[in-house]
Amino acid sequence: MNDEPATIGGETPAQAPHRSRARRLLDVIDERLGIGALGYAVPEHANSLAWSLGGVTAVAFGILVVSGILLVQFYSPTPETANQSVRGIVLDVWGGSVLRGVHFWASQAMYVTAALHLIRVFVTGSFKRPREGNWLIGVALFALITLALFTGTVLKWDQEGFEALGHNVEIGDLLGGAGFWFSAAFANQVSILVRIYGAHVVILPGTILVLVTLHGLLVKRHKISPHPSLPADISGEQASAAEPTEPFTHHLRRIGAFGLVLAGVLGILAVFLPPPVGATPVAGIEVTRPPWNFWWLYTLEDWFGLPAILFAEVALFIVLAAVPFADRSRNRLWRRRPVSIAVGLVLLLSILTLTLLIFVIPVKEHLGA
């Protein structure tokens, strides 16, 4: 008979430190699922709001997925019924108006926080070696967010959404073979609305989810970039070992707090400023303006015609993708990167100016012009 007392980690039960049930439960889960891997060290500077914007964007995405799953229960993606079903969600479904409002405002929040995150990463030089690949994934994510916003606009199938689709179809035609998916002729036996719906609820969120996962894994692999105004390690690629750290779970905790604030703000906006539902669409007229996110393109279209939308979008994303290859110096502080910061500023100001110019530009017909 073994009369030696049972031991836990080399200690007798009496000697073992007292652990709460919750802690023991977490340990059991960690042993099986490895969630402890989330506790990796994050430098202290990363816990500020500016450095948590990527996380806030992810929270907005989560809200979009949940509200979107609820919305698809009531939405009908056929041209004859789509606009009516959106009206039904607003008027007949309990809480439907708020639900739709939360979805709409969460999409705006995701767009804005993703753009701010992109700007923060650019200004603090966080895209520099070895994080160039992750910058490209971020740029791709921003493009997908823009596409998701666009497809969401089309789904309400009102005049604004239909005109947006008309622009998309014509750009697809401009691209020739490369734009086959955007062409109505690609699958003429079904409505393009059904395909746009498929893209909005499956293809785009699925791709975003895959890329966000990859983005997060690469952040873990490369670690959070050093703050430009704090000393880095010898390689210049990581935060100094002397900088205090906190586990990533604490970073997540703070993102969760910001996310709660965001959810509350979205709720208030949804109640007071519900998104409009326009008139049922009519082909062959152009009487609306696009959502504000596309105003800068609308101004360019007004000046140079419809192809300007395509050229401007392609140029913007080429410039964004070229950033880590053009700005290769090891300096992260914005004052020591005058050229790239000046180019970035000019680009941002140009987009803002073009956006504001829409107020002085009359609504004009561009489609088929």
Next chain:
Amino acid sequence: MRTKPGSGRFGQHAKGHPVSRPLCARRTCAAVLLACLFLVGGVGSAALASADEGNSSSEAYLLVQQALGHLVHDAADVGPALEKIDAALAAPDQEGVSVAELQQAKAALEAGNSVRGRALLQESISAALSTLKPATGDETGTTTVLDPLPPRGGLTGAGWGFLTVSMLAILTGLALAYVFRPHMNVRELRLLLAWKHRRQNLPSKHERSRRKER
């Protein structure tokens, strides 16, 4: 000795003639530029090819729907709607459109009665709409041109409930963000790291006492 097609060239390239980084970067830039030119050229020519495609419709019922669309978006300005009605009256394909009702609608609009004008316009195409097949491609599927949904009315009980929950979420989130705030801001971190750096560069206690002894 034979090598696999392709792999030999790649191996030679990497071993025998190492390409310097600036040259490699220049080649990459050239490739990107060429790709852009190809895209721009392709798109440009496609744009030119499609530039003269018109947007005019020969089907009268579509033109009537367009007139309705204009009226829905700007009931005060009947000019664009009247243009579309005239085009519908002159259209070669008037199948399913009641020309008499269309003319009455035009008269009503000219007389300033846009409500009756809209009703007559909608009525004039009911025969054409009844024969429509389910929409495919980029067809609208619209039968009745509805007004935009009016903006929300006053707050309902559910609205107040959502507002309360939202306010609670904001307050809880703010409280948690304060509780979980970083221990140090960037300025404090800068001071701490500078202090640590200074302390690291200081001679050790043993060395200092030895210096004193000397």
